[in-house]
Amino acid sequence: MKIVTIGGGPAALYFGILVKQADSGHEVTILERNRLEDTFGFGVVFSDATQNNLAAADPATYAAMASHFAHWDNIDIHYRGHVITSSGHGFSGLSRQALLGVLGRRCKELGVCIEVGTEVPDPEVYTDADLVVGADGFNSTVRERYARHFQPSVDERPNRFVWLGTTRPFPAFTFYFKRDKHGLWRVHAYQYEPGRSTFIVEATEATWRKAGLDKATEHQTVEFCETLFKEELQGHRLLKNRSLWRNFVTVRNAAWSHGNVVLVGDAAHTAHFSVGSGTKLAIEDAIALAGALRRHPDVRTALTEYEAERRPAVESLQRAAQVSLQWFEDTERYMSLEPPQFAFNLLTRSLRITHDNLKVRDPKFVESIDEWYADKAFIQANAARHTPHVPPPMFTPFKLRDLVLSNRVVVSPMCQYVAEDGMPNEWHLVHLGSRAIGGAGLVFSEMTDVSREGRISPGCTGMYKPEHVTAWKRIVDFVHVNSGAKIAMQLGHAGRKASTQRMWEGMDEPLKGGNWPIISASPLPYFPYSQVPKEMTRADMDEVKYDFVHAAQMSNDAGFDLLELHFAHGYLLASFISPLTNQRTDAYGGSLENRMRFPLEVFDAVRGAWPHHKPMSVRISAVDWAPGGMQPADSVEVARLLKQHECDITDVSAGQTVAEAKPQYGRQYQTPFADRIRHEVGIATMAVGNISSYQDVNTILAAGRADLCVLARAHLWDPYWTRHAAYEQGYPLVWPDPYATLNRYKPRL
Numbered sequence: 026m027k028i029v030t031i032g033g034g035p036a037a038l039y040f041g042i043l044v045k046q047a048d049s050g051h052e053v054t055i056l057e058r059n060r061l062e063d064t065f066g067f068g069v070v071f072s073d074a075t076q077n078n079l080a081a082a083d084p085a086t087y088a089a090m091a092s093h094f095a096h097w098d099n100i101d102i103h104y105r106g107h108v109i110t111s112s113g114h115g116f117s118g119l120s121r122q123a124l125l126g127v128l129g130r131r132c133k134e135l136g137v138c139i140e141v142g143t144e145v146p147d148p149e150v151y152t153d154a155d156l157v158v159g160a161d162g163f164n165s166t167v168r169e170r171y172a173r174h175f176q177p178s179v180d181e182r183p184n185r186f187v188w189l190g191t192t193r194p195f196p197a198f199t200f201y202f203k204r205d206k207h208g209l210w211r212v213h214a215y216q217y218e219p220g221r222s223t224f225i226v227e228a229t230e231a232t233w234r235k236a237g238l239d240k241a242t243e244h245q246t247v248e249f250c251e252t253l254f255k256e257e258l259q260g261h262r263l264l265k266n267r268s269l270w271r272n273f274v275t276v277r278n279a280a281w282s283h284g285n286v287v288l289v290g291d292a293a294h295t296a297h298f299s300v301g302s303g304t305k306l307a308i309e310d311a312i313a314l315a316g317a318l319r320r321h322p323d324v325r326t327a328l329t330e331y332e333a334e335r336r337p338a339v340e341s342l343q344r345a346a347q348v349s350l351q352w353f354e355d356t357e358r359y360m361s362l363e364p365p366q367f368a369f370n371l372l373t374r375s376l377r378i379t380h381d382n383l384k385v386r387d388p389k390f391v392e393s394i395d396e397w398y399a400d401k402a403f404i405q406a407n408a409a410r411h412t413p414h415v416p417p418p419m420f421t422p423f424k425l426r427d428l429v430l431s432n433r434v435v436v437s438p439m440c441q442y443v444a445e446d447g448m449p450n451e452w453h454l455v456h457l458g459s460r461a462i463g464g465a466g467l468v469f470s471e472m473t474d475v476s477r478e479g480r481i482s483p484g485c486t487g488m489y490k491p492e493h494v495t496a497w498k499r500i501v502d503f504v505h506v507n508s509g510a511k512i513a514m515q516l517g518h519a520g521r522k523a524s525t526q527r528m529w530e531g532m533d534e535p536l537k538g539g540n541w542p543i544i545s546a547s548p549l550p551y552f553p554y555s556q557v558p559k560e561m562t563r564a565d566m567d568e569v570k571y572d573f574v575h576a577a578q579m580s581n582d583a584g585f586d587l588l589e590l591h592f593a594h595g596y597l598l599a600s601f602i603s604p605l606t607n608q609r610t611d612a613y614g615g616s617l618e619n620r621m622r623f624p625l626e627v628f629d630a631v632r633g634a635w636p637h638h639k640p641m642s643v644r645i646s647a648v649d650w651a652p653g654g655m656q657p658a659d660s661v662e663v664a665r666l667l668k669q670h671e672c673d674i675t676d677v678s679a680g681q682t683v684a685e686a687k688p689q690y691g692r693q694y695q696t697p698f699a700d701r702i703r704h705e706v707g708i709a710t711m712a713v714g715n716i717s718s719y720q721d722v723n724t725i726l727a728a729g730r731a732d733l734c735v736l737a738r739a740h741l742w743d744p745y746w747t748r749h750a751a752y753e754q755g756y757p758l759v760w761p762d763p764y765a766t767l768n769r770y771k772p773r774l
C-alpha cells in the first residue's frame with residue numbers, strides 16, 4: 026500500500042512506525058515542512074495508563090521513550106501562600122524534541138521515508154496514493170482543503186497563554202495562582218527532563234492587556250514573566266521557543282475521513298493543555314488507525330472503523346477538556362475558597378477525578394478534605410458529631426435558618442399525577458414516606474399547585490382547600506415521626522403549561538377534553554397547537570399572589586419544614602422571568618428587573634406569611650437552552666435578586682421553558698450553574714440534574730459547587746438510595762426501630 030502522510034509530528038511518526046511494522050511492504054512517505062529538531066513547545070506528558078497503551082503498541086519505541094522520562098506522582102498547588110500536595114497521580118514527561126528524535130529514528134530503522142523541508146500546499150496532488158493521512162496539526166491544510174466534507178468547527182477561547190520553558194526542575198506537577206496589580210496569573214509547570222520544565226503562563230484577556238502583553242515581543246514576555254515569577258523560579262531562567270501569546274482553539278470535525286484522506290491528531294481534534302493530552306491523543310489515533318488498516322485491507326472500511334473506535338474516546342476527553350479550560354477561564358471565581366477546598370475543586374474540575382478516585386490515589390489527602398469539610402459543616406449547623414468517623418461530605422449536616430438537615434441528600438420534587446382535585450392520597454404517603462425512611466436529609470413534595478386552575482394536569486396535588494392541609498399533614502407527620510428527614514413543600518402554578526395531560530399520557534400536551542382556562546405572562550401557547558393563555562392583568566396577579574400566600578400558610582399549618590417557590594421550567598412565575606415567554610410592555614416586561622418584579626412580589630408576600638424561622642428556597646431555570654433565552658449570567662442576576670429578598674437557597678435547575686429548547690445533557694449537566702451562582706452571588710445552592718452516584722455527591726459538595734445535592738430519578742429507582750450510599754461507604758446510618766435488625770445485616774445483591 027502506498028501511504029502519504031502530510032505533517033511529521035508525533036501522530037505521523039508513530040503511525041509510520043506501526044504500519045511499517047505491520048507490513049514492511051507498505052510504502053510510507055512523511056512530508057514535513059520543518060526539520061524534525063525545529064520543534065515548538067517543550068515537554069509532553071503521558072499518564073501511567075497511556076504508557077501502558079504505548080508499551081503494548083510497540084515495546085521497542087516505548088523503551089526508547091521511557092529512557093527519557095521524568096516521572097512524578099505529586100501535584101503541588103500553590104495558592105494564597107499555601108502549598109497543597111496531592112499524590113498518586115502517576116505521570117511522565119519527556120521533551121518533544123526527544124520524543125520526535127526517538128520516533129524519527131525508529132521510522133528510519135523501519136524504512137519509513139521522511140522528507141523534511143517539504144511544505145504541502147495542496148494535498149489533492151497526493152490522492153493517487155492508497156491513503157493520505159492529514160497529520161498536519163491544528164492549522165491543518167488537509168482539513169481546510171476538504172473542509173466541505175470534514176465540516177470543522179473551531180472554538181477560540183478567551184484566555185491568553187504562552188508556552189515557556191525553564192531550567193528549574195519541578196519535582197511535581199505544579200500549579201501557581203498568583204495575583205499582581207494586573208490580575209490573576211495561572212501557571213502550569215512540570216519537568217520533562219532533568220533540569221528542564223515546561224512553564225505555561227495563562228491569564229484572562231483583561232489581565233493580559235492590563236499588563237501590556239498585547240504589545241510585548243517574545244523577549245519582553247520572558248522578561249515580564251521572569252520578574253513576576255522571580256520567587257517561584259528560584260533563580261532559574263525562563264526559556265523561549267516561538268513563545269507567543271495564544272488563545273487556545275478547540276478543533277472538532279463532523280467527519281474525520283473523506284475518500285482515502287483521513288485526519289489524525291490535532292488536525293482532527295484538540296484538547297486543552299490543562300488535561301495534558303494533545304500528544305497522547307495524537308499517538309492513540311495513530312495506534313487505532315494502524316490497527317484498523319491491519320484488520321481491513323479495504324481503506325474505506327478501515328477509516329470508518331478507525332473513526333468509530335476513536336471518536337467516543339476523543340469526544341469524552343474533549344468534554345473533560347472543555348470543563349477544565351472553563352475552570353481556568355473562571356479561576357477568579359474560586360479565589361476566595363479556603364486552600365483545601367480550592368485544591369479539591371481544581372483536581373476534580375473536569376469530572377474525570379471524583380472524591381472516590383482521589384481516595385484511591387491519595388487517601389490522606391481526601392481524609393484531610395473530609396475532616397476540613399465536616400468541621401465546617403458541624404460548626405455551620407451548630408450540631409454535635411456523634412460518631413468517631415469522619416463523615417463523607419454527603420453525611421454532614423446543613424443549617425438554613427432554624428432548620429438543620431442531618432445530611433445533604435435531597436429527594437427532588439417529582440409530580441406523581443395521581444391526585445384528585447389536588448388531594449394527596451395513599452400513593453403520596455407511601456412514595457414520600459418510603460423516601461424519607463430511605464435516608465435522605467430532605468424530601469420534597471411534588472410541585473403542588475396553589476389553585477385548581479394552576480395544576481399542570483388533573484392528577485396534580487394542590488394546596489388550595491382545607492382538606493388538603495389535613496391530607497398533607499398526615500404525610501408530614503409520618504415523615505417527622507418515622508424518619509430523620511425533613512420535608513419541604515414546592516408550591517407552583519403551571520401557567521401556560523396548565524391543563525395538560527399526565528406525564529405518561531403526553532408530557533405538556535393539552536388535555537383532550539375538560540380543559541380549563543389558562544394564564545401566563547404573555548399570550549403565547551407552549552406548542553403551536555396548545556391552548557393560548559390569557560395575558561395576566563393586575564387583578565390576575567393579585568389573585569395569584571393571594572393564592573400563593575394562602576397556600577404557604579396552609580403548608581405551614583401542615584407542618585412543612587421548608588418552602589420552595591417554583592420559578593422554573595416555564596411555569597407561571599418562570600414565564601415572567603424568561604424573555605422567550607414574557608413579551609409584556611408594562612412594568613412586568615422588558616428588562617430582567619421588570620421581568621422579576623412579579624415573581625419577587627409573590628416571593629415577598631409569601632416570605633411575609635411563612636414563619637421567619639423556617640427557610641425558603643426558589644427553583645430557577647438557570648438557562649433556557651434556546652436562542653434569545655435566559656443565559657447563565659442572567660440567572661446569576663436572578664439569584665442576586667433572590668438573595669436581596671432573603672431567599673435562603675437557590676435550587677438550580679434548567680430549561681423546560683420552550684418546546685424548541687436544545688438541552689445539553691450529560692453527567693451533572695446543571696451543576697456548573699449552581700457552582701457559578703454559589704460563588705458569584707454568595708447564596709447557598711442546591712445542584713440537581715443527572716447526579717446519580719454518591720461519588721458525584723461527595724465531589725460536588727467537597728468542591729463547594731453546591732451545598733445540597735438533589736436527586737430525582739435516582740430516588741424513583743431506589744427509595745433507599747441514601748442508605749445504600751451509606752452502606753457502600755461504610756458510614757453507619759441507623760435504621761428506624763422496626764428495621765433495627767438491619768443494623769447488623771449484610772445485604773447480598
Ligand SMILES: Cc1cc2nc3c(=O)[nH]c(=O)nc-3n(C[C@H](O)[C@H](O)[C@H](O)COP(=O)(O)OP(=O)(O)OC[C@H]3O[C@@H](n4cnc5c(N)ncnc54)[C@H](O)[C@@H]3O)c2cc1C
Nearest residue numbers: 032034035036058066067068069145161162290291303307
Ligand atoms: C506552541 C505549541 C506548543 C505545544 N507544546 C506542547 C507541549 O509542551 N506538550 C504537549 O503535550 N503538547 C504541546 N502542544 C500540543 C501538541 O503539540 C499537539 O497536541 C501534538 O503535537 C499533536 O500532534 P500532531 O502530530 O497531531 O500535530 P503536530 O505535532 O502539530 O505536528 C504537525 C506537523 O505538521 C507539520 N505541517 C503542518 N502543515 C504542514 C504542511 N502543509 N506541509 C508539511 N508539513 C506540515 C508541522 O510542521 C508539524 O510538524 C503544543 C502545541 C503548540 C501549538
Ligand SMILES: Cc1cc2nc3c(=O)[nH]c(=O)nc-3n(C[C@H](O)[C@H](O)[C@H](O)COP(=O)(O)O)c2cc1C
Nearest residue numbers: 437438439440471472713714715716736737738739
Ligand atoms: C417523574 C418526574 C416528575 C418531576 N416533577 C417535578 C416537579 O414536580 N417539580 C420540579 O421542580 N421538578 C420536577 N421534575 C424534575 C426533577 O425534580 C429534576 O429536576 C430532574 O428530574 C433532574 O434530576 P435527575 O437527573 O436527578 O432526575 C420531575 C422529574 C421527574 C422524573
